[in-house]
Amino acid sequence: MVFTEADLLEYHEELGGRVYVDSALCEETGALGLQQGVTVHICTEPHEGDMAEMADTIRHEMWHMVQACNGGPVTSDQVMIMGEAYAKGWTGKGYDEDVWHLEAEAHFAAASFTAAEIKQGLDKFCFD
Numbered sequence: 496m497v498f499t500e501a502d503l504l505e506y507h508e509e510l511g512g513r514v515y516v517d518s519a520l521c522e523e524t525g526a527l528g529l530q531q532g533v534t535v536h537i538c539t540e541p542h543e544g545d546m547a548e549m550a551d552t553i554r555h556e557m558w559h560m561v562q563a564c565n566g567g568p569v570t571s572d573q574v575m576i577m578g579e580a581y582a583k584g585w586t587g588k589g590y591d592e593d594v595w596h597l598e599a600e601a602h603f604a605a606a607s608f609t610a611a612e613i614k615q616g617l618d619k620f621c622f623d
Contacts, residue, residue: 498611500553506614507535507557510622528552530559555605557613559597564621568600576600583607 504514513534520529521538527548529536535556542549562568570576573596577587580599583606590598604613 498609498614500550500610503553503557503610503614504535504537507560507617510617512560528556530556530563532563533560535560550610551605554608554610554613555601557610558601558604558608558616561604561613561616561620562597562600564617568596569616569620570596570600573599576603579603580606 508514511533515536517539518536520536526538527541528538537553539549577595577599580603583603585599585602587595
């Protein structure tokens, strides 16, 4: 059985996290998704029905959970991860420079890892 992004959100909730879909925060920010503490907000409207993009957003926000558990980015080489993320389409636009490392790493993780691999990150950094 394939572990999906929906399974990833359910797993997060089973372990005490919260997931909100189309919360007021989505409307306020216009974001694709957000992670705050143990809470993940998935905003469906900006995706306009693009399920692949929404799955990518779920993996991205859940990687932010991994980072939060780690106390920051998992990678220490900012230049390398920003280069890898750039190669996968990340531009840094819309983000303050002080969060580029976090955002580049989350973009790279979402573009490179399956939901099952993101779960392994949660297991390793959050629940080990």
